[in-house]
Amino acid sequence: MSALLEIKSLSKAYPGVQANDSVSFEIQPGEIHALLGENGAGKSTLVKMIYGLVRPDSGEMLLHGQHFAPSKPGEARAAGVAMVFQHFSLFEAMSVAENITLGMEDAPARTELSAQIRKVSAEYGLPLDPDRLIGDLSVGERQRVEIVRCLLQNPKLLIMDEPTSVLTPQEVNTLFTTLRKLSTEGVAILYISHKLDEIKALCNSATILRGGKVVGTCVPENETARSMAEMMIGGELAMPAARDFQPGETLLELSGLSLPSLDPFGTSLKDITVTLRAGEILGVGGVAGNGQDELLLTLSGEIPVAPDMVRLKGEAIGNLGPVARRKRGLLAAPEERLGHAAVPEMSLTENAFLSGRVRNGLANRGFIQAKKRDAFADDIVKQFDVRTPSISNQAKSLSGGNLQKFVIGREVLQNPSVLVVNQPTWGVDAAAAAAIRQALRDMAEAGAAVMVISQDLDELMEMSDTFSVLAEGHLSAPQPAAGLSVEEIGLMMGATHKEAENA
Amino acid sequence: MFGDLSLVSLIVSLMIASTPILFAATGELVVEKAGVLNLGVEGMMLIGAISGFAVAVSTGNPIVGFLGAAAGGAIAALIFGVLTQYLLSNQVATGLALTLFGTGVSALMGQPYNGLKPPPSPRLDIPVLSDLPVVGPILFSHDIMLYVSLLLVAAVWYFLYRTRGGLILRAVGEDHNAAHSLGYNVILIRLGAIAFGGACAGVGGAYLSLIRVPQWTQDMTAGVGWIALAIVVFASWKPYRVILGAYLFGGVTVLQLNLQALGVNISAAYLSMTPFIVTIVVLVIMSANRRKTSLNAPAMLGRIFHASH
Numbered sequence: 019m020s021a022l023l024e025i026k027s028l029s030k031a032y033p034g035v036q037a038n039d040s041v042s043f044e045i046q047p048g049e050i051h052a053l054l055g056e057n058g059a060g061k062s063t064l065v066k067m068i069y070g071l072v073r074p075d076s077g078e079m080l081l082h083g084q085h086f087a088p089s090k091p092g093e094a095r096a097a098g099v100a101m102v103f104q105h106f107s108l109f110e111a112m113s114v115a116e117n118i119t120l121g122m123e124d125a126p127a128r129t130e131l132s133a134q135i136r137k138v139s140a141e142y143g144l145p146l147d148p149d150r151l152i153g154d155l156s157v158g159e160r161q162r163v164e165i166v167r168c169l170l171q172n173p174k175l176l177i178m179d180e181p182t183s184v185l186t187p188q189e190v191n192t193l194f195t196t197l198r199k200l201s202t203e204g205v206a207i208l209y210i211s212h213k214l215d216e217i218k219a220l221c222n223s224a225t226i227l228r229g230g231k232v233v234g235t236c237v238p239e240n241e242t243a244r245s246m247a248e249m250m251i252g253g254e255l256a257m258p259a260a261r262d263f264q265p266g267e268t269l270l271e272l273s274g275l276s277l278p279s280l281d282p283f284g285t286s287l288k289d290i291t292v293t294l295r296a297g298e299i300l301g302v303g304g305v306a307g308n309g310q311d312e313l314l315l316t317l318s319g320e321i322p323v324a325p326d327m328v329r330l331k332g333e334a335i336g337n338l339g340p341v342a343r344r345k346r347g348l349l350a351a352p353e354e355r356l357g358h359a360a361v362p363e364m365s366l367t368e369n370a371f372l373s374g375r376v377r378n379g380l381a382n383r384g385f386i387q388a389k390k391r392d393a394f395a396d397d398i399v400k401q402f403d404v405r406t407p408s409i410s411n412q413a414k415s416l417s418g419g420n421l422q423k424f425v426i427g428r429e430v431l432q433n434p435s436v437l438v439v440n441q442p443t444w445g446v447d448a449a450a451a452a453a454i455r456q457a458l459r460d461m462a463e464a465g466a467a468v469m470v471i472s473q474d475l476d477e478l479m480e481m482s483d484t485f486s487v488l489a490e491g492h493l494s495a496p497q498p499a500a501g502l503s504v505e506e507i508g509l510m511m512g513a514t515h516k517e518a519e520n521a
Numbered sequence: 522m523f524g525d526l527s528l529v530s531l532i533v534s535l536m537i538a539s540t541p542i543l544f545a546a547t548g549e550l551v552v553e554k555a556g557v558l559n560l561g562v563e564g565m566m567l568i569g570a571i572s573g574f575a576v577a578v579s580t581g582n583p584i585v586g587f588l589g590a591a592a593g594g595a596i597a598a599l600i601f602g603v604l605t606q607y608l609l610s611n612q613v614a615t616g617l618a619l620t621l622f623g624t625g626v627s628a629l630m631g632q633p634y635n636g637l638k639p640p641p642s643p644r645l646d647i648p649v650l651s652d653l654p655v656v657g658p659i660l661f662s663h664d665i666m667l668y669v670s671l672l673l674v675a676a677v678w679y680f681l682y683r684t685r686g687g688l689i690l691r692a693v694g695e696d697h698n699a700a701h702s703l704g705y706n707v708i709l710i711r712l713g714a715i716a717f718g719g720a721c722a723g724v725g726g727a728y729l730s731l732i733r734v735p736q737w738t739q740d741m742t743a744g745v746g747w748i749a750l751a752i753v754v755f756a757s758w759k760p761y762r763v764i765l766g767a768y769l770f771g772g773v774t775v776l777q778l779n780l781q782a783l784g785v786n787i788s789a790a791y792l793s794m795t796p797f798i799v800t801i802v803v804l805v806i807m808s809a810n811r812r813k814t815s816l817n818a819p820a821m822l823g824r825i826f827h828a829s830h
Contacts, residue, residue: 071702091704107699109692111820119685120692121703 020083022047022206023068023175028077030063037063039230040077045175050197050207052217052238054250055227056447057419058405061210064227065177068208069101070094081175095123100168104180104210104445106160108152110283114163115148121167139166142196153283157306157473158189165196176200177208180445182216186305187475187507194220212447213476214243228252247448263483266296269467270348270436271329275336277316285309287316288491294436294467299458300496301482302471303507309491310440310471311353317438317469318350319343330436344376347435351425353444353471355418359425362414366406369413370395370428377432394431402427403453419446426454430461437461440471455481475507531775533658536667537733539771541566541725541742543670545749546756546763547677548721553753554681555714556694556821560616561601562722563746564623569594569723570730571627574634574737577727583642587666587727594723595716597623602715605825606708612823624740634737642666642732664732666724671764673721678760690714694819697826707826722746744797751800755807757817773799 021044030038038060045051055061066072068079070088079086081097088094091101108117115132119125126134132148139146144162152160161181168176178197182190197207197220211217217224218238226234226249234249275290287309294300304310315321317328318340325334330348338346352358360369371391375381380391395409402423406416413421426442442458443451459481462468471488472478478485484496487507545562552559572593577586601619604610642664645651651662681687690710693700697707729745730737748770756762777792785792 070704091702095704103702105698107696107702109695109699111695111817112688112692116688116692120688120700120705125685 021045022082024080026078028067028074028079030067030072030074036230041232043225043232045206045208047206048201048204049223050201050209050221052221052224053208053210053227054217054224054246056250056449058417059227060230061227065101065179065208065210068094069099069177092123095171098174099177100171100173101177102161102164102168102179102181106164108160108163110153111151113149113151114146117152117163118167118170122171134170135166138169142169142199143192144196158185161185173205175206175208179210182211182213190216214246218243226250251449263297265298266465268293268295269331270294273327275316275323275327277312277321277323279312285312285491287312290493292486292493292496294469296465296467297462299462299468299470299481299483301478301485301499302469302488302493303475303478303485304488306473308488310488313488314350314352314438314440314471317348318352341376349429349432349434350438351429351442353440355421355425356414360413360421363412365412366399366409366424367392367395370398373428374432398424398427398431401431402457419450422446423450423454426457430457434466436467438469442470442472443474443477529655529658531779535768535772535775536663538775539767540667540670541728541733541745542749542752542771543674543764543767544725544728545722545746546752546767547674547760548718549749550753550756550758550760550763551677552714552718553822554694554758554819555690555711556697556819556824557605557711557715558612558616558823559598559601559715559718560613560750561619561623562749563742564620565594565597565719565722566726566742566746567623567627568597570726570741571631571737572723573727574639574730575630577639577731578634578637581640583640583731586731587724590723590727591720594719594726598715598719599712602712606711609825609827628739631737631739637736639731639735666728666732674760674764681760694821697821748796748800751804755803758819759817770796770800
């Protein structure tokens, strides 16, 4: 059998970084091939070259034995290469059908397209209504739109970048069924994920990248998640130790917290009541778009609510803004790294100052204490292993995982009483994720309370003491995390979602 | 108090007063749908007003004049386009600068044309229909450009919501990163929209200098460009509502002019203010419901697109 796609010593350099260094591998028709590597290992650059978004500096690609060098995504699509992005390329205010049209080269007329969408989506077990607005769909449904858009063009190679990071366990199963069906039909799949258990379950072969080079290949079935992770980082993986949970005094109390959503596609918070005690890590699970962003905003103080709804150590602070809350010890690290947690165009030192000014005394009567500020930024970079040429680099120049370590480290080093984090390890590789989780655990160990909002159930199960689910703006009563199975939680999360589908 | 006002002539002058706003607002709507905020409408209208006037006077043909106005407006808009799309300058500041630039340049260009009369524009004249009482003057005997403005709105609606080109343009305004990753050329599409917006603003300006007034005077737009910007928001980015908005504000303008002429016992200063006050009040009411407004607003409005790969 001849290879579908052959990649021959492909290289690409960006200023200061060799993103890909003479990468070679092959994909056979019908093969599900995993691409493994830490953040910044060069996976994204590689798939962007295959999809025509980035041009290689040197090297060659062969598709069906023919020279293949797409100069734009349209050419790649015409040649049978389709891609599902990690950050969906969907337009919220447009309908499913319109979104699909935009991703096709020669889309058929409206009614015919709608019929095709219904047919293909039913065939692969991904039901979709072509007339609904993307903004009204759940994340899982949005991914279906991306996949159906690819399938309508009869791809020979489907590239999937981190497809399961935001799905419920049940949705992941559905996705895998679809992918296996495609594979039996001869479609090759290039699969990028940090979830090594999934790769073990799904993929036939794997290529491992480190520092832009291929450092190994393996058959995932014959490996363990741990052995693959160690191949990726080229060393031993530190696993967090189990810890005893001894709840202390109550630090944060939410009572009847409600917030009507301002965003037309947002979710209103409904009567959220929960307490966080010293030493406790509360995991908040749930599918994205069920009020996670709104919850974080009301806790950070960006959206003020009635004073009594949020109490910190007994004091009513619901109406206070972020600075006043920081002063009192309630800190938050939002999900969106660029533009929310950090100012992209500002340096790391400046970003450190913006958050740490009050608690770490980085300003004196309105003047910046430059030495203290730089020392603070240095501390974050050193203690959290943020890989950056210098602390004066712009925040946006860091890779996602490195910036995430910086953002979390910045809050942790301010010794908060209560820290709220949303998606702390989103798009972060295994080693960095383990380091972030360990830092949060250490904080709780030292007597702080931590609320972790995440869609990664494995992560929540690994680090939470108590667990609850945010669904349609309601927060379920926290339960001890120890006794719960992933299946039970998946059902809790999907409950409201399923109802909406059947309606 | 309105006894001396003829309703028919009021409606006729209302339509004429509204047309410059309608042209400019329709153009700006397309620009904003592509995710670009060009605050230079006033400047582009002035440049259009004088280029149209100059071309019409020198050729003796008002239609060629309007083409010249469109070209003038588009060139002015493309200065803004190059600055904001290629050099990534701030859209708000650049738009304001364009207005200041347009005011100055048009005054300079207009020096030789003060006091001249433009050639008359062709009017619709259909036997029988145009002579009908009431209906005739309101529907069938305007200048051609007034009908063009209404056709333009229909054409823009059709383009935006019924063609693939319009879908792509809206997609660029909705999420430029997603559009880019699907392989669309965000910058070129936006430049096209910006040039179209400038051409429409130019034609709107020339409608003032060639038909409504008709002569060239410095700063003759007198705020119409700003009203056009407000109307795009008022219309919540929907083409048909732009007609409604433009005619509403045109109506208020005409009404206050007529009241002034009738010598109503309100200071002329207050009456002249009314269109602007009404604009502000309506915008406040519209914006009060943020949820509803943001549903229609292009999500990338005014945001700089920087291709990251």
